[in-house]
Amino acid sequence: MYLKSFRLENFRKFGESNNAVGFVDSRGFKGNENRNKSINIAKTTTLIVGKNNTGKTTIIKALEYLLDKSSGLSFTDINMNYLKKTFDDYVTSKATDNIVPAIPKIKFEIVIGLEDDSTDLISNLVPFITIASAQDSELTIRVTYEPENIEEFISNLDEVIVDDHNEYEKYVKLVKSTPFKIRYYNASDEPVKNFQLRQLIEMRSIKANNVTSENCLSKAFNKIVKYRASILEQNSGVKGTLESFNKSVTEQLHSEHTDSINQSVGKIKSSEHIKVRLSSNISFNDMLNKLVRYEYVENDLFIPENQFGLGYTNLMMIIADLIEYMERYPEDSFNSKINLISIEEPETFMHPQMQENFIKSINEAIITLLEGRSKNVNSQLIITTHSSHILNSKIHSGGSFDYINYITCNNKESEVVCLKDGLVAPNEPGDENEEKNKKDFEFLKKHIKYRVSELFFSDAVIFVEGITEEVLLNYHLDNDEMLNKHYITVFNINGSHGLVYHNLIQALRVPTLIITDLDIKREEEEKKNYLKMSSVDGRVTTNQTIIKYNENGESIETISLNVPTENMKIVYQCQDKGVYPTSFEEAFILANHDNDILEEVLKEVKRNTYNKIVNDEGGLKEQTYKLQRKLSNNKSDFANSLLYRYLQEETHESIPILPQYIIHGLSWLKTKLNGGE
Template sequence: MYLKSLKIENYRKFGSEDNLIEFVTPYHEVESKSVSNATTLIVGKNNAGKTTITAALKQVVNDELLTGNKFNYNYLRALLESYNEESIRDKKVTLPYISFTLKIGLDADPNIFSINNISDFIDVDDFDKENSDKHIAVKIKYEVKEELEYISSIDSLLSKCKDRRLSDDMKFREFISLISNDVKFVKKFYDVEGNEVSDSKFRVSDLIDIKIINANLDDNNRTLSDVFNKIVKYKLNIDAGKSNRNIIEDNIYTINKNITNMVGAEHNSSVNDVVGSITDKSNMEVSLRSNLDFSSMFSKLIDYEFKENGNYIPEDQFGLGYKNLMKIIGQLIDYIEKYDLEKIHHKVNIICVEEPENYMHPQMQELFIKNIDDALNLLLNKTRKEINSQLILTTHSSHILNSKIHTSNTFDNINYLTSSNNGNTKSIPLSDTSITGNSTAEEKVNSLRKDDLNFLKKHIKFKVSDIFFADAVILVEGITEEQILNLLISEENELSKHYICIFNINGAFAHIYKPLIDKLEIPCLVITDIDIKRKPEEKGEGKNSSFTQITSLIDRETTNEVIKTYICGKPSSNEDKKPVKLPEALNYYESENGRFKLVYQKDAIEKYYPSSFEEAFILTNYDNLILNKTLKELKPNIYKRIVGKDRELDYEKNKSSSYEWQKKLSSSKSDFANTLIYHMLSSGSEHPKMPSYINSGIDWLKSKLNA
């Protein structure tokens, strides 16, 4: 059996919508023996609700005490606002509740279901069907035990708040206190049809076993020694190690006897002489003896050291990242060693590692999945156990997320957590299928081909995983836009307080990223080039050619795949890379959901239509001192030919030569960006302006982030 999904309702950060968490099948059920394939990843920014999921599992399995602070606050506030004199008088009061729905996949012999007392939740007819999705759904609901008593308590609360003229915040605090201290809750079980299963001996702890590994290191300098000593003690306690334990205890007895004799012979008489001077020796006599035993030997006497370059390093001097990794591996070893096939083979076994990236540098985070994969494979091969466990990782590390996607080559088994408009946690289970879906008319245009999806999964290694933790993302085509926009955002108060991921996609491929970004529900600004198709003679190629300035877009074509897809309505395809004619009326593109904006050079600047960011930037700032200083440093001979010598400068010629500048800078865009930024940061001259199409995009992004 294995956990397929968990639905959390009204618990902590989760409300009643977008509250489904999906899990992958256990390790040994997957064809590829890779932890990345068999790991469920819970990702999201800080305070997104990742810890709530593990807390919910612990609540369900351990049946922890329910308090007011465990309820979703938005849910409780709405309840409190609904209570009034009329609803109390008519006894029409909505009662608070928390529920958890477990969907359990059944892949075992039905004869063993009695072990877990889950027969009441099984549809036997459905189970007998071939090729059916065999599962049960168990809903655990915490409900108010005494409705009339609750209504009476609410009546008293409202009266007290009214008499004392308490503020809304104080009134809510009193409500939380009432639920924590005065309201009694009862736990009930419901089946997949919503029918209550009463008089059942079922307990969640009989069905699920959960191991939480908290990766945070404590202040104890013997953290790892404590972990590994537990493992050694366990192995010495089981049958295979009892002979060794007997030898150890014989040695402990001998050590105690020898130390006692040495201590007693030298000190007992002198100590008791002092005692005898205070009181009668017949009433009190002191005996000093050695008290070493099996447990204290491990907790106090045995230390672990690390060998590095031939030297043995004390545990408290080793790097925190390695200590953290070793602590996680140590707890996994402890779990595997104690895994009793007879007792829990028929349970749902869950191992949850919370935020393993703590103290680890980026490279170690990147290799974390592989390190755990290697460790588990080695352990399982040594113990020869086939452990039916599911591994869950909660993380806000883009490196671990990248490792998961890159090694397993799939977006499956990732639960992305974000915040909904009302502040509740919103869970978005990701998969290859969900990203390539095409249910709506717009999605049919945006749906990904298999090759595009594979490209996206491979390209995830190059910074794309950062978008999972961003407030917004900007997709640009080149390094110039990327670097200048980074500077612009750092200087913009409205933008600098947000985490905005600027991603250079090195080409017009924004349509490939859009389905994933849509799933993540974050604002995405795409800044692309119109890429006007020119004939060779218009590009300065061949005899009698020139660098032609574009003064009209009528009957002009574009080679840009993003423009072709969203502006021209011609979806990109691998087979058809032909230029497409631009429509007569050009506009920016904004998606139906309002989270995707495409801007490009649709308007003339100084009477000319630029084809690239560099050309648009030059046309916008043709007379700017910083821009001209940059052009002169990078291309002194071309600058002298176009603009003139020092005393005969004609900045106007930059406008009529903007396309030539674009062509001449095409092989040195990085130098152009770096030199430009250097002068912007070091010069007191007026900074260049951004082209109007980029300003339009930035204004849109501000409106989305500050909505």
């Protein structure tokens, strides 16, 4: 059996919906039958990712509260938005005959998966098994934190609160002073008595920042050595040496000190009544804890343990905790309970490369630990993180987006997006695009490594299709007093591959501005003569993003985009000064044709073309498409030269402006970041 999902309702920042966390099953750690097969921890790891203060740790804390007898839930754990809504609904209902009591409750729902071939003992689950749950190979445990005496609470509520929305403070005081209790129910909402969740689930939490002292690494290595010694029986020789050492030291103490001490004592009290015996009693543990010095070797030099790097020390502390966990519990514990291992933000102190290899390091450590063992370590590994490197490692090593729980905030409440391959890259068998969808999915997984994992941790995302947009947009974002307060990631992607990311964008719900090109299809003669577009009548586009979402397909006489999600905005070039630009460069030149900085840069990057256009062909405004074509192989030089000039300016008045369609897109982004629709 295994933890399949965990739903938090009205607990802290979690509200009443989008609050279920999905977990991978525990089969990855199974022991003997897979001894010759490689364990892939990435596939058997549940990842909980998100930005700071979104609720990652809250999920683990909720499980700890439900499992730890010494700590418990309190008034401050109730979602404040929910509490206010409950009160308002109650006051409103009092004006009608259908009164809704304002009974505050925190609810949790735990779904347990049952494996057909499992040897797990399920006696703890009998009260929760229903006919439906047996058929579904899963069962549901509902946990409610509610007033201990609900009838008394309702009575007190009626006495304290009249029909007045301004008495919320009285309601809060009543809730604070009311004793609460945890109750258990099955899927049919029937109460289950004499049950505690800790009878079913055991969890070991490995907290962030395990580096608590200068000798914590010694303690970590001690755990490893003790484990190796006890399991692999490597300490027999050491024990013999210690026994011989203790005997030798005892004899030496006796000859050098014991006799003389007893002679002195005998002068005070008869030696028949009192004698002193000095002996050595150094144990294996004493040796490890007090006598063994831990050092590491670098260039044949021995370096003290307190000079180990913090990242390496933290990794060793995590591995040591895993060893202790495996050794603490007997075989029957692993089979009679669901066993969870939670590692909180392991990236603490680790540099990016170590973060990238973290899951691989844990994978190799567990393989080594299980060598020669017969114990079936049947556990589920949960990692909370805000590291894009660990996220990337999970996707690459596991080859999947499955069991990545993305925690985000929406309307000031935490929400869970449980990712699946089918959600990120839908691909139904028999689909005419099945092969292309597979290739797109492989591309997406590989491209995650190249900054795309930052999608998960950005306040907003901007997709662009060229180096010029990327360079100039980053400058304008840095200099915008509102936008520079947010973490906005600009991704430069090829337009033909942009659609690959759209399902992921929709799933993550991150505000995303897609800046694309009109890409009007031209005949070869039109390209040769550098014909600028003054009309789109009868014209079509080659832009795949516009074609996908335009109700008229490739026809751009009238563009009506039907974007399926409110968190995504697509902008493209529109008519300006009687011309339809077809790329960012053309639109930028058209918007700034009389700007001194732009003219200086064009003169530097394309001197001959610039001189000919200015002197013989009517100026920049008349030859925007020609300039775009001539810059096609010099976009990087063009962008960097512009940026260099920008940085030399003391004021922003002389800086070229962005094209209007991008200004419109950034305005939408500001609205989304401010919580608007």
